[in-house]
Amino acid sequence: MRAALIIARRELDGYFATPVAYVFIVIFLVLQGTLTFNAGDFFGRGQADLVPFFNFLPWVFLLLVPAISMRLWAEERRLGTIELLLTLPVTEGQAVVGKFLAAWAFCIIALALTFPFVITVNILGSPDNGVIACGYLGGVLISGAFLAVGAATSAMTKNQVIAFVLGVAISFVFALSAYPVVTDFLDRNLPVLAEIARGFSVIERFQYFAQGLIRVPDLVFFASFIGFWLFVNAVVVDHSKAG
Amino acid sequence: MAALIEIAGLTKRFGGFTAVDDVSFRLDKGEVLGFLGPNGAGKTTTMRMLAGFVTPSAGTAAIAGHDVMEAPVAARRVLGFLPEGAPTYPEMTVIGFLRFVARIRGYAGAALARRVEDAVGLTQLESVRLQTVETLSKGFKRRVGLAQALLHDPPVLVLDEPTDGLDPNQKHEVRTLIRRMAPEKAIVISTHLLEEVDAVCTRAIIIAAGRVVADDTPAGLAARDPDGRLEEVFRAITVPASLKRAA
Ligand SMILES: Nc1ncnc2c1ncn2[C@@H]1O[C@H](COP(=O)(O)OP(=O)(O)O)[C@@H](O)[C@H]1O
Ligand SMILES: [Mg+2]
Numbered sequence: 119m120r121a122a123l124i125i126a127r128r129e130l131d132g133y134f135a136t137p138v139a140y141v142f143i144v145i146f147l148v149l150q151g152t153l154t155f156n157a158g159d160f161f162g163r164g165q166a167d168l169v170p171f172f173n174f175l176p177w178v179f180l181l182l183v184p185a186i187s188m189r190l191w192a193e194e195r196r197l198g199t200i201e202l203l204l205t206l207p208v209t210e211g212q213a214v215v216g217k218f219l220a221a222w223a224f225c226i227i228a229l230a231l232t233f234p235f236v237i238t239v240n241i242l243g244s245p246d247n248g249v250i251a252c253g254y255l256g257g258v259l260i261s262g263a264f265l266a267v268g269a270a271t272s273a274m275t276k277n278q279v280i281a282f283v284l285g286v287a288i289s290f291v292f293a294l295s296a297y298p299v300v301t302d303f304l305d306r307n308l309p310v311l312a313e314i315a316r317g318f319s320v321i322e323r324f325q326y327f328a329q330g331l332i333r334v335p336d337l338v339f340f341a342s343f344i345g346f347w348l349f350v351n352a353v354v355v356d357h358s359k360a361g
Numbered sequence: 362m363a364a365l366i367e368i369a370g371l372t373k374r375f376g377g378f379t380a381v382d383d384v385s386f387r388l389d390k391g392e393v394l395g396f397l398g399p400n401g402a403g404k405t406t407t408m409r410m411l412a413g414f415v416t417p418s419a420g421t422a423a424i425a426g427h428d429v430m431e432a433p434v435a436a437r438r439v440l441g442f443l444p445e446g447a448p449t450y451p452e453m454t455v456i457g458f459l460r461f462v463a464r465i466r467g468y469a470g471a472a473l474a475r476r477v478e479d480a481v482g483l484t485q486l487e488s489v490r491l492q493t494v495e496t497l498s499k500g501f502k503r504r505v506g507l508a509q510a511l512l513h514d515p516p517v518l519v520l521d522e523p524t525d526g527l528d529p530n531q532k533h534e535v536r537t538l539i540r541r542m543a544p545e546k547a548i549v550i551s552t553h554l555l556e557e558v559d560a561v562c563t564r565a566i567i568i569a570a571g572r573v574v575a576d577d578t579p580a581g582l583a584a585r586d587p588d589g590r591l592e593e594v595f596r597a598i599t600v601p602a603s604l605k606r607a608a
Pocket of ligand 1 (some may be wrong): 373380398399401402403405406407485565
C-alpha cells in the first residue's frame, strides 16, 4: 500500500503540474452549473434540493472522467517512463492501484468544488442534507467506476485520444444498460439478459444514492465493478510486457 | 559465492522473430561487462528481460540469486537499471524525481535526503537540481537516469547505453564513475562504442542477431586481429551473423 500511495502522490502532483487540471476543473464546474441551472431549471422548480444537479452529474462524468484517466498509462507508454516505473521495486498491482487512486482523488477534488450548489440550496430553503451527502457518495462511486474503465483503456494504447474514446464508449454501454432503448429491446428478445443489463447499470445504481438510499448491493456492485476493471488494467499492463 | 547476474538460455521471440536467442552468461562482483553488438542485435531486449520489463519466451535470469520472474520485486531491489533513452517524467524537477525514486525504494527522512544528495553529487547534477527534466539537455537527462539507477547503491547495475548523447568530457566522467564503482558491483553496460570497452570493461560479450558470438576480455578480443584493432574484430564477427538473419 505504501508504494501505491507514493505512486498516487506523484501522479496527483503530475495532474497539477500543468494547466490541464485547472482547465478540466473549470470545464467540469461550468458544464455542471449550466446544465443544473438552465436545463435542470434549478430555480424555477421551487424546490430546495439538488435533484437536477445529480440528474446531470453521471452524464457529465461520463464525458469528462475518461479525460482524467486517459493519460494514466498511455502517457507512460508514449514517454517510455513505463519501463522505469515497472522496473522499480513495485508490483504491477501497486502501480495500477496507485494511478487509480490519484485519478480518483482528482475527481473527488473536482466534485468537492461543487460545494457552492450545496450552500445555495441551503440558503434558499432547508434541503435534506443527508440525501445530498448520499448523492455525493454516489458521485464519488460512479466517478471511480468510469475511472477504472478509463484506466484500463489507457493501458491498451500509447494514444490518449484512443484511450479517451474507448473509455467513453465502454462506460456508455454500462450507463445506458438500464434505459428503455436497451431493456425494451432485450425484454422482447432476450428477457434473461434484460435483468442482467439492469443489474449492470451504473446510472440506475447511482440514482438510488441520489435519492438518499445507500443499499449494500449497490456498494458491493461498485466495489466489484472497480475491482474488475483494475484487474483488467493489470492484465493489460502485464500483457504489454510480454510484447 | 553465487553470481550476481546469472542468465541461462534466455530467449525472446516477438511473433515469429527471435530477437534474443539462447543467451547465457554469469557475472561476478568486480566485473564490468561490455554488452556489444550492432543496432537491433538484442542488447536492449536482453537487458529488459533482466530488469523484468520484458517477459522471456524461454530461459531464466537471476539477480543476486533472485529469479526475475519468480521474485521480481526482490530482484529489482538489488538492481539499478538505466532503460534505453533514460526516460524520466518531464514535468518533474530533478530533485523531485530522485526523491520519488528514493521513496519507492523505501527511504525516508534523513536517509532519503542523503541518498538523493549522494546521487546528485556522483552524477554532477547540482547545477540543475531544481530544473524540470523537460528543460534539460540530453546529457543532463542521461545523468538523471544514471542518478536514479545509482541512488540505492545497488550491487548490480544494468545500464543501457549510459554514455549515449554525452559530450566527450561527460563520457569521461561517467566512465570514471563506473570504474570507481566497479570493485564493489557487477555492472553491465551496453554500447556500440568500442572505445568504451577498452576504457571501462573487464569483459566483453558481442551479440549479433540475438546470439552470443564472442565472450572474452577486451585484450583477448583485440588479439584476434593481427593489428589488435577491435573494430576489425567486431566487424568480422558481427557482419556474417547479421547477414545470416537477413537471409
Ligand atoms: N516490442 C517489440 N516488438 C517487436 N520487435 C521488437 C520489439 N522490441 C524489439 N524488437 C526487435 O528486436 C530486435 C532487437 O532489438 P533491441 O533489443 O532493441 O536491439 P539493440 O538494443 O541491440 O539495438 C530488433 O530487431 C527490434 O526491432
Ligand atoms: Mg538498444
